[in-house]
Amino acid sequence: MQLIILGLNHKTAPIEIRERLAFQESEMEKALSQARSLPSLKENMILSTCNRVEIYAISQETEKTVRDLKDFLSRYHELPLKEFEKSLYLLVGEEVVRHIFRVASSLDSMVVGEPQILGQLKSAYTLATESGTSGLILHRLLHRAFHVAKRVRTETRIGDSAVSVSSVAVDLAERIFGGLEQRAVLLIGAGEMIELAARHLMAGGVEKILVTNRTYDRAVSLAGQFNGEAIRFEEMEQGLKKADIVISATDASHYLINREQTVKVMKERKQKPIFFIDIADPRDVEPSVGDIENVYLYNIDDLQKIANENMKDREKEARKAEAIVQEEVTKFVHWYQALEITPTIIALKKKFEEIRKRELEKMFSFHPHLSEKERQSLEALTSAIVNKILHDPLTRLKQKDEEAMSEVYLDALKTLFQLPDLTAEERMEEDEDA
Amino acid sequence: MNTYFFNLSSLFYLLGTLAYLSHIIFLKDLLSRMATLIVSIGFTSHSLAILTRYVEAGYTPVTNLHESLSFFAWMIVGILLIANLKYKIKVLGAFLTCIALILMLFALALPKEILPLAPVLRSFWHPFHVFFAFLGNAVFTLAFCSGIIYLIQEHQLKSKKMGAIAKRLPSLKVLDDLNYRALTFGFPLLTLGIITGAVWAEYAWGRYWGWDPKETWSLITWFLYAAMLHQRLTVGWRGRKAAIMAIVGFLSVMFTFLGVNLLLPGLHAYSNW
Numbered sequence: 116m117q118l119i120i121l122g123l124n125h126k127t128a129p130i131e132i133r134e135r136l137a138f139q140e141s142e143m144e145k146a147l148s149q150a151r152s153l154p155s156l157k158e159n160m161i162l163s164t165c166n167r168v169e170i171y172a173i174s175q176e177t178e179k180t181v182r183d184l185k186d187f188l189s190r191y192h193e194l195p196l197k198e199f200e201k202s203l204y205l206l207v208g209e210e211v212v213r214h215i216f217r218v219a220s221s222l223d224s225m226v227v228g229e230p231q232i233l234g235q236l237k238s239a240y241t242l243a244t245e246s247g248t249s250g251l252i253l254h255r256l257l258h259r260a261f262h263v264a265k266r267v268r269t270e271t272r273i274g275d276s277a278v279s280v281s282s283v284a285v286d287l288a289e290r291i292f293g294g295l296e297q298r299a300v301l302l303i304g305a306g307e308m309i310e311l312a313a314r315h316l317m318a319g320g321v322e323k324i325l326v327t328n329r330t331y332d333r334a335v336s337l338a339g340q341f342n343g344e345a346i347r348f349e350e351m352e353q354g355l356k357k358a359d360i361v362i363s364a365t366d367a368s369h370y371l372i373n374r375e376q377t378v379k380v381m382k383e384r385k386q387k388p389i390f391f392i393d394i395a396d397p398r399d400v401e402p403s404v405g406d407i408e409n410v411y412l413y414n415i416d417d418l419q420k421i422a423n424e425n426m427k428d429r430e431k432e433a434r435k436a437e438a439i440v441q442e443e444v445t446k447f448v449h450w451y452q453a454l455e456i457t458p459t460i461i462a463l464k465k466k467f468e469e470i471r472k473r474e475l476e477k478m479f480s481f482h483p484h485l486s487e488k489e490r491q492s493l494e495a496l497t498s499a500i501v502n503k504i505l506h507d508p509l510t511r512l513k514q515k516d517e518e519a520m521s522e523v524y525l526d527a528l529k530t531l532f533q534l535p536d537l538t539a540e541e542r543m544e545e546d547e548d549a
Numbered sequence: 550m551n552t553y554f555f556n557l558s559s560l561f562y563l564l565g566t567l568a569y570l571s572h573i574i575f576l577k578d579l580l581s582r583m584a585t586l587i588v589s590i591g592f593t594s595h596s597l598a599i600l601t602r603y604v605e606a607g608y609t610p611v612t613n614l615h616e617s618l619s620f621f622a623w624m625i626v627g628i629l630l631i632a633n634l635k636y637k638i639k640v641l642g643a644f645l646t647c648i649a650l651i652l653m654l655f656a657l658a659l660p661k662e663i664l665p666l667a668p669v670l671r672s673f674w675h676p677f678h679v680f681f682a683f684l685g686n687a688v689f690t691l692a693f694c695s696g697i698i699y700l701i702q703e704h705q706l707k708s709k710k711m712g713a714i715a716k717r718l719p720s721l722k723v724l725d726d727l728n729y730r731a732l733t734f735g736f737p738l739l740t741l742g743i744i745t746g747a748v749w750a751e752y753a754w755g756r757y758w759g760w761d762p763k764e765t766w767s768l769i770t771w772f773l774y775a776a777m778l779h780q781r782l783t784v785g786w787r788g789r790k791a792a793i794m795a796i797v798g799f800l801s802v803m804f805t806f807l808g809v810n811l812l813l814p815g816l817h818a819y820s821n822w
Contacts, residue, residue, distance in 0.1 A: 286711065
């Protein structure tokens, strides 16, 4: 029985391949049960996001399962294996545990520390549970992963600081205004950057969007998209009076907003704070505007600089997170091995005991004249022999520092003594009994 | 008995300050909840201290500097606990508890004996005067702290820093709101304090107003806050200017309270120690 991950992510596969291999959420149930019907598979779960497609599986025969899963991916997505085989990675055993813990804690994400992945992992797990394809081991593994993610979030500051230009801008707005709600935004320009900013701000919950542009028609059409208000370029000052946040991204070759004008506007605003975000190159807002009281001016370089600094902090926190992951991996591996070791030991003991009993009974039936006392001595003798023989190998198996080898030993024991392979459920029961 | 409760509350304010500071450093929610709990216990004990002193002395214990400092600190902590309900600004807790602690330590160093009440203080109006004046002062202390925090946050924003300090400070808007709110509560209280003071002065000395240093300075303070309110409402003195004004106003409050007693001779000198 082996833990397996077969998958690809943003580091190993280009977006075209990832898109082709992605599973739609609506078809997930079908995909899961198709994969489940592979005979070598015990449990499975599929995580499919825009950055990764991964199949988590518990398998009886690793090699066969891997072959089957590759076929399954190729068949399901109607894409020849050779087109994506190189992008695939295979993880087994302890690596799987570490990988899932790292994914859940967002240490494996494109932007380390972004929290979305945890939600995606949770819904992937829910789908697998509902489809009945996840079993006891995945159940335990995923719950541990959620626990690790929570630990990482509370014990490190990995997700605390903004690492993209837009999230830095939102953070700054929050430091000035306490939040985006009820804020009015003036967008100067109508290019792609402005549209992107508008989308971001709407999602952030701003109350009102004003748009101004040299070509009025484009301002109108952009304002229409966001239920905003278009302002003629010559009347930009009207917008400056109303807005709390001003985002400017035009290709003008000179300053659109200068100091003198801003001082005047501030007076009319009764000094209500205003936040300029100048993402134009060359600049749209005269730098000295930022010196005026209650005016905060950040240009794209300022934002980028903060984002970079925060990224460095995040990397530092990520190292702490890795240590937490390692600690948790060790714990999980202990549990998992106990799951394997205990039933094997029980099975081995049972087998020896049965042999001893059988042989003893045979002997008693050949020699019925043996006295009760003699019989008891023989019982004791055979028991002692069995126990002495088993003592060393069992001690060795239970040794924690032999972890790396114990799997090999277990396999050897099972093969040499032809021990029955228990299902996960039986193991759990045996585990609890023991 | 009152001294026992007084000392106990000082100890709790010390622990509360430490808890708030460690919350600022480690940013753990548990620490800030602990801090609020500790300060609440301190406040309860402090209330008992004032109550028992009232019973032991037979008059409202706001008659000498020790008592006044203790009363002022009690009001500050009370205001903090009320502000905590609405604003949840932990940094504020650290500042205010620390100020209360300093006042307590100062009070601790002063003579604490309960003496017979001076004749001028035997007035129905005196406790009211003290109550309004100190409640107003406590509210202004809150404005002072939010003013200082505002200046730090503003400096961070202007110098385009977004480091460890920024994460720990509330937004400019909240700080400015708090400043304004404190002004709208504090100013009427100060006004009431001065009016009740004048009424009491009439009973005690037979005149409403006598330009004694305390009276003069409280009028200066009153004008400062009046100007602040006026400028805010008419030309929008908010943000940085309002923060600086809150700090200046508080300094004037403190001078009226302590400076006048300690440095300038006058009628209020009975409360020297």
